[in-house]
Amino acid sequence: MPRYRRLTARGVVVRQPWEPRSCFYWLYAAVEPRSGETFYLEMPSLDAGCFSVFLREFGRCYRDSLNVLVLDNAAAHRARSVEVPENVVLLFLPAYSPEPSPVERLWRAIRARLDVFDERVRSQLEALRAHVAEIVRGLRAVEVSRLTRYDYILAALNAL
Known part of the structure; x- marks a missing residue:
């Protein structure tokens, strides 16, 4: 959906379509x-909204247990x-201290494997998604633990 933004002289309203240059996707995760x-x-x-969907699906997948998620204070979480x-x-960490969160170390490990990824392909969202999926599938439980x-x-x- 295009956004409209333009600098103009005071009182002059000019509308011009503006498209974002970047595309994103988000990978949510929970770790035992x-x-x-x-x-x-x-x-x-x-x-x-997306975080609620994640929680709902997570809760469905692990419906027979009580599940504690350690989270940072991201606006989407709160x-x-x-x-x-x-x-x-939901158990929230103190503000501005995501380091104690177990999943943060998992993100660092995934990003470290992305650093060697070809920058030309990294700019293509579908290729990046496929590569991240490959990394995630390749992580063994022993390594994650x-x-x-x-x-x-x-x-x-x-x-407990």
Whole structure:
């Protein structure tokens, strides 16, 4: 959908179609640090609506358990319109401190593998999506567990 934006002299209204130059997609993920089990969902944007869809699908997939998700304070995570299933609990980290989140280390590992990706192909969204999907499929549970299991999380999980 084109947007209209243009600098003009005061009082002059000129409308010209403007198309964004970049396309995006978002990969949502949840990780179980002990087992390395992951749940991914690709979405068109990062907003409360898409996050609610992710939570609903996650809750459906793991309906027989109570699931605690550790999250940063992104606006999409904290929006009032977010619909949280009954079997999902959101645990927010302190503001401006995403580092303790287990999934952040997973994102770093995926990005590190993207850094060697050909920049010409990286600019093509479909090729990038295919490459990210290949990376995600190639991550073994042992590797994900090694990346995401912090001692404080394991202690909390063992206390349950």
